[in-house]
Amino acid sequence: MKKQILKTVYTLLCCIFLFIPVIQSKEKPLELQINPYTGAISGLKIPGDKQNMEWLVKTDGSQYAWIKEDYGWGLGYFTVDRDRKSLKREWYAPTEISRDGMDVVYREADIRIQIKRRFSEKDLIEQYTFTNEGKEEAFLHDIGIYTPFNDNYPNAKQCINERTHAHIWEGENAAYVNALRMGAFGPHLGMALTKGSVKSYEIWERGRKKANSQTRGIIALNPINLVLKPGESYSLQWNLFVHNGNEDFRRQLLERGSVIASCPKYIYEKGETIKMEVHSTRPLKKYSAQMNGVPVAVTPNKDSYIVKVPAGQAGKVRIDFFYDDGKQTHADLLIIDNEKELIRKRVDFIRTHQQMTDPKDPRFGAYMVYDNEGDSIYPNNTPNCNPVDRDEGAERVGMGVLLAKQYRLTKDKLLKTSLLNYAHFLREKLQTKDYVTYSSVDQTNRNRGYNYIWVADFYFQMYQATGNKLYAVHGYQTLQSMFRQFGYGFYAIGIPVQLGLQSLKKADMTKEYKKLLSDFVKTGDVFIKNGLNYPAHEVNYEQSIVAPAIQFLAQLYLVTKDNKYLDEVKRQMPVVEAFNGFQPSYHLNEVGIRHWDGHWFGKREMFGDTFPHYWSTITGAVYYYYALCTGDKSYMERAQNVVRNNLCLFFEDGRASCAYMYPYKINGIKAQFYDPYANDQDWALVYYLLVNHGI
Known part of the structure; x- marks a missing residue:
């Protein structure tokens, strides 16, 4: 009142x-x-x-x-x-x-x-x-x-x-x-x-x-x-x-x-040495530190104070730094058993738990959303759900791309069987004969431009993994369908410029190579013409409009060596960098600001800061390609930090979460939790493999 x-x-x-x-x-x-x-x-x-x-x-x-x-x-x-x-x-x-x-x-x-x-x-x-x-x-x-x-x-x-x-x-x-x-x-x-x-x-x-x-x-x-x-x-x-x-x-x-706390990285493997440095321009009084409540040594070094401690048990680590009679700050770190094993466990979980294996189901072969609370595939057919962002296509294609990349690295026969079923599902159930690509098997809605890029990426990865030329054809035709319907001004996430062209060249598809390169050049010219006037997509303005433009232009420079593309990359780089902070936390450091994905893709359907959200790894890809373009190794280190920090979305038992809701509360409701759905987060591992393995 x-x-x-x-x-x-x-x-x-x-x-x-x-x-x-x-x-x-x-x-x-x-x-x-x-x-x-x-x-x-x-x-x-x-x-x-x-x-x-x-x-x-x-x-x-x-x-x-x-x-x-x-x-x-x-x-x-x-x-x-x-x-x-x-x-x-x-x-x-x-x-x-x-x-x-x-x-x-x-x-x-x-x-x-x-x-x-x-x-x-x-x-x-x-x-x-x-x-x-x-x-x-x-x-x-x-x-x-x-x-x-x-x-x-x-x-x-x-x-x-x-x-x-x-x-x-x-x-x-x-x-x-x-x-x-x-x-x-x-x-x-x-x-x-x-x-x-x-x-x-x-x-x-x-x-x-x-x-x-x-x-x-x-x-x-x-x-x-x-x-x-x-x-x-x-x-x-x-x-x-x-x-x-x-x-x-x-x-x-x-x-x-x-004072400013910082770490060279924020996710460590067991056995590594954790390092935190606290910077100050003045001498600090009565300084000390604790790791998860246990005292650890602090070494003064000119204008900083250094904590070094072995990374022990897997799990969250909080290093508190105390100074000046009662003041404190901290850094949030995470210890995992092994990065390579974490990815293997995740891939195996997708193959054994998230693939539709019922041959009577029209989605047979699809990689599906998984409900960690229900410990089962999410059927996406319950009342009051948001079926669009939990369907069997669209962002879920990231699971297929991840498994294809992992197969390229391991040649695991079990993965190949799973991938062949998935490839058949994509071509026969999500695509029409002329490669119109939908998000669900009913093919009645959601003909999104993003779908084409992700499905084409999968096909090109499959070509690289198997040598089967048909996959190169599918990848090319999928992109051609996208250009026919959406033109050259769509800022799609993850356009496979280098991978697509390399695949066509390797498959001796010379005519198709020239046509696709021409399409990419036309797209690049639109991106340059638009400059910082980014068109609205599903959100008016976001990190995943800016970063894909730069990622695309950087790849086009690497293919053509035309400096106009690199010049535009350099002009737009500060804009994508502005999305990222440098806070001493694996949730925040080099993680782009995003704050709606938990609502659309998560079980709790909560709006609010989502740190990290896996699409922050697109900025990691931008840094990776920028380092290749310029030779600036600092951007490669930043790229590694981006994709490494997103590993917190994956757990030691192979499960995953599509969103971490970071604030203390959102609209008065307690947050600070991982959403129960394993949905679309596997793109983070797709970009991890790009940055760390070049694929």
Whole structure:
């Protein structure tokens, strides 16, 4: 009721007279707009930004009708426990507010929340102080502070110029947000925690009727849980500042007294030596470290502190680093038994558990979605399911491509039998005589452009594995069907440029080779003409539109050696790199931001940050090809990190998960879980084999 009254009063006041102070000056690093009725920051811009970009989602309903003033920057919520009762409270109606909106006080359930804002020479500094004004001890948990970064997807042009990728690291006392403009050009916005601790974050306002896949939602940062005695206070402070890119952001983090943890890689095999390095520009006091709660040695080395420890039992590893009398940060790592064995187990599981073996079923030979909870193939015919993204074709073709690559490496006869059945299924059940390619055996819907690329990739892999020319013919004809129907402007994921041409050349299909090369050149010319004006596909703008374009152009350069393709690759590379963060976690490091796949492909059907999502490995392919084009070995190392971090989606018993839902909560529902469906994640292993074996 209180919130509704506030909204009504706010609407009436806006209709009569609305004065929102704009705090700006040539001397101030940021330009603020503050809502005088809520005390929240409702607008934030960088002075001198030629694009005049707004870094926050508008909270007046004009950008998204369901995003109103109660989601303003600095507002929030907590749950307080008293007398064996839990009560959720939200602060959005100030009891005190200064004329300029820089000092605001709220009171909820005997808790006083004071926000003090001030400018320094380079920063906007915000301090949040929680004080228990009651007579009893208060336990505050599930605390969230809204930070509505403008991370959403209207169209490519707006995204490039006026939207941000918010890379969040919930690293306790060393937490930060690196808000990169999607176009990768500065200025950018940074946030460094300078007091207090942030342990996680939440996502709000996601759903099919709330911009569907076109927005990341509203971000709320979660401070640590608090136990406050009567009269006791706890303060959290962060600095907002302008930066010019990742290296400048790192430098400025350290300037503000933070530390940065990093590892050369984040997934290790048993027996390897784990290494974590913590960087600081100042000497740290009383430093120590623990691995999964067990003390480990720390060695100081100039401006860093190094932890080295053997990788023991397979499983999650958290290395906590403690410093400066009570501060801490951490890195998230994963130990697996053996990378090669992990892939073998996964391939065997697909062959023995996920292939339809009932000859009476029209899907005989297909590789199917697997429900790990039900411990069985998902039949995809139950009421209220999402059959489109759980069918027997489309993304599931990745299982076939993976097994074909594995067969090329191992010549396992059991794999060959499975693959021959699968190839027959694709050609006879998902394709027409003239190679129109569907996602399901009924051939009534979902004639997607992506289908052709993935099925052609499978056929070319089968040709390389078996030498049977018919597979090269099938691959060529499948691509020709795609070009006939979709033209030369479709930004398909994983167009097999080199593999396709090499296969046709090897099969002495000279005429077809020339035709396919001509088709690829026409496609490349369209991609160059479009440049950064990426067309919308199934999502308005995403990593898997940008990365496939660069992957394609890099392969075309390797085939033709025409510098116009490499020049365009270099121009577009920063845009795909901007999707990736450098946080010290196998879930986040070099993993592209994606936040809708768990809904469409997972059993829980949950929107929200999906880290990692297997399509992040397309960026690994981009880095791989870029290294081949330029000789820059650093990109090969980055490619290996991308595909290695995605190994967390695969388990030691051969099972897999299509999505890890990373935030603490999404729409108030607990996340931080692997979805029970093994669906389409095997593309991660397809690209792992590309990066590590060149196939």
